[in-house]
Amino acid sequence: MRAYGRRKVLALAAGVLAAATACTGNAPAEPSKAAATSSASASPSPSAPVTAVTQAEAAEEFSKFTATDDALRAPSELQGRLDLELKDVVTGGQGPLTAAAFLSHDFAPPRYKWGTPKLFVPRFAPQEQAPWFSALATRDGSPTLLTFARSADRWRLSSAAELLSGQQVPEIELDADGYATAVAPDDKSVTISPQFMGPVHASVAETGSAGVTAGLLAAGPYTTDVAEQIASLREKAKNDGFSYDSIFSADNYPVYALRTKDGGALIQYSLSRTTSTTTKTAEDDYIPVPEQAQWAITTPVLRRSLKLIETHQYATVVPSLKAPAAAAVIAHDGALTRASGQ
Numbered sequence: 001m002r003a004y005g006r007r008k009v010l011a012l013a014a015g016v017l018a019a020a021t022a023c024t025g026n027a028p029a030e031p032s033k034a035a036a037t038s039s040a041s042a043s044p045s046p047s048a049p050v051t052a053v054t055q056a057e058a059a060e061e062f063s064k065f066t067a068t069d070d071a072l073r074a075p076s077e078l079q080g081r082l083d084l085e086l087k088d089v090v091t092g093g094q095g096p097l098t099a100a101a102f103l104s105h106d107f108a109p110p111r112y113k114w115g116t117p118k119l120f121v122p123r124f125a126p127q128e129q130a131p132w133f134s135a136l137a138t139r140d141g142s143p144t145l146l147t148f149a150r151s152a153d154r155w156r157l158s159s160a161a162e163l164l165s166g167q168q169v170p171e172i173e174l175d176a177d178g179y180a181t182a183v184a185p186d187d188k189s190v191t192i193s194p195q196f197m198g199p200v201h202a203s204v205a206e207t208g209s210a211g212v213t214a215g216l217l218a219a220g221p222y223t224t225d226v227a228e229q230i231a232s233l234r235e236k237a238k239n240d241g242f243s244y245d246s247i248f249s250a251d252n253y254p255v256y257a258l259r260t261k262d263g264g265a266l267i268q269y270s271l272s273r274t275t276s277t278t279t280k281t282a283e284d285d286y287i288p289v290p291e292q293a294q295w296a297i298t299t300p301v302l303r304r305s306l307k308l309i310e311t312h313q314y315a316t317v318v319p320s321l322k323a324p325a326a327a328a329v330i331a332h333d334g335a336l337t338r339a340s341g342q
Contacts, residue, residue, distance in 0.1 A: 050126060053124065092158035103296070147160075181258070200216055217328075241279070
């Protein structure tokens with residue numbers, strides 16, 4: 001399949017962004033030559049933030065992302081749209097989720113309508129090689145927490161999770177200039193360090209209230225309920241003559257954490273879930289292919305084995321050690337991203 005050059009795609013996205021800006025009718029007037037000269041010669045404000053990414057830059061990158069992503073998702077004759085999404089627009093857990101969105105919808109993935117973002121921009125040292133920032137914005141009317149990461153001088157969407165019903169993003173700690181504080185991976189001032197958030201969640205999702213991590217995460221549909229579901233399906237499969245298991249893994253997905261005003265942390269991370277079903281005989285027992293996997297497997301049943309891989313993204317509020325309590329999952333998004341069998 002012939003792929004168009006990246007320049008054409010960026011030009012298309014730039015056109016979308018320019019049109020959207022023009023429609024607002026609020027574009028700032030171009031400064032006069034004198035004003036520009038005066039501004040260039042003026043010394044910077046002593047309180048001007050020194051950071052790897054400013055709030056203005058973050059706002060611009062959010063606008064660029066929504067325009068480019070929409071241009072690539074829109075039905076068109078533009079070839080190689082998925083390849084361009086994976087190369088230039090998304091990273092981390094958003095990679096497999098975006099690929100699945102294209103493949104499961106015959107390359108006509110859902111398009112989103114975005115609201116105005118509320119930005120949470122950590123203050124990083126200017127020499128930071130991998131800065132990131134988060135944004136809370138409505139996606140098709142649903143409040144969604146997103147995180148963008150920069151590598152090789154390019155910003156990409158790394159995480160997106162919709163707030164669960166009744167949940168809100170906690171108040172983020174901001175400095176005098178409105179910048180947030182990133183929490184270090186090994187931070188020990190919270191009940192679960194960011195680097196351990198994924199493994200802890202994986203353990204609770206597999207073992208529920210019976211494991212060594214019981215009590216660290218609050219019970220709910222994405223923690224203990226999942227463990228109960230796995231146990232129930234494992235027992236049913238055994239009674240039906242199959243073997244079944246479902247395992248969560250943090251893999252090497254990035255983790256992002258913001259300091260909350262109460263001393264805790266808002267942690268964003270991804271997990272993969274691999275579910276395997278195997279027949280004990282290959283003659284009379286068949287494994288039905290679930291509806292959500294039929295875009296990847298063309299036969300309605302399999303004779304030997306079925307493997308389903310899902311990618312999930314979460315946002316969890318972790319309390320400060322000064323006020324220990326169970327961490328709570330407040331946002332989630334996920335989908336089946338691969339399926340195979342024989």
